Amino acid sequence: MVPVDRAGSPGPALPAEGGPTDDAGLVEALRKGDEAAYRALVDRHTATLLRLASMYVSNPEVAADVVQETWIGVLQGIDRFEGRSSLKTWICRILVNKAKTAAQHEGRTVTLSDLGDDGLAPAVDPERFHDQGPRRGQWSNPPREWDRPEERLLSKETRAVVERAIAELPTNQRLTITMRDIEDLSAAHTCSVLGIGDGHQRVLLHRARTHVRAALEAYFSDVTETA
Amino acid sequence: MGRIARGQPGHVARAEPDRAELTCQELVELVSDYLEGALSSDDQHRFEAHLEGCDGCRAYLEQMRATILAVRGVTDADLDPAMRERFMDSFRDWRSLRDV
Secondary structure, eight states: OOOGGGOSSSSOOOOOTTOOOSHHHHHHHHHTTOHHHHHHHHHHHHHHHHHHHHHHOSOHHHHHHHHHHHHHHHHHHGGGOOSSSOHHHHHHHHHHHHHHHHHHHHTOOOOSSOOGGGGTSOSSOGGGBOOSSTTTTSBSSOOOOOSSHHHHTTSHHHHHHHHHHHHHSOHHHHHHHIIIIISOOOHHHHHHHHTOOHHHHHHHHHHHHHHHHHHHHHHHHHHHHHO | OTTTTTTSOSOOOOSSOOTTSOOHHHHHHHHHHHHTTOSOHHHHHHHHHHHHTOHHHHHHHHHHHHHHHHHHTOOOOOOOHHHHHHHHHHHHHHHHHHHO
């Protein structure tokens, strides 16, 4: 007989009460065909996946198809997932591949390499700085502190302003700010999913954030003036 | 924050920026790198030294921080139950094939 102290508990190492929340636990449970683990993953990540998919394909039904294919891809590939990236990163990468293929069928191509001139646009309108003399490069029209930002930033109206500003961005910037700031993926994971370098990622993030800031500044100053 | 001292003992030259100092226009381009912790330590010191003496740039930095918070506030609606069922069906198909 095997000595008792060999293993702590008999039976398979099933996820503990409440279900697994960490990657390793979820992957393990999924490999065993645990429906609850899959449902948890779907609930947690589908919104992210839909958001990303809709940046590659314009038709919402196609975006939903892409997400479904992604989940099928996740299930089919789960035995090969090695945990070298986080589960979320891995899933997003599957999605991006599926979405690119779907975009080709839709006749849209999205390339991240066309950084183009959006990498050179200034963060702030040059008119707001002195352009000559000893104060050259200093603010001539400096930004003013936003009044009660914590309340106003979370309002529905502000959210609409932010969403509109993000929608106006070139695709590469929109993807980057979505991953970094909405989905809260790390810089490393964003680079890995989009297949870009860290410096490029920061430029895109910078452009995207400065565009949203400018939109908020314009919105807040309008509100203040008309209030 | 005893950080200003480094490289520029005490004085904050506002009216005549010397070569080592950032201008406001330069600083706004470095804000994301600053927030990402991607500046060299020299540049980080220059950045922070400039902030010490510049209300406009401090306001700008705060606006960028607030912007990031506002973007984080854009969350999604709940998952459509019909869509979730569709994804669950994919799972059941997969599992039935796997169990064979």
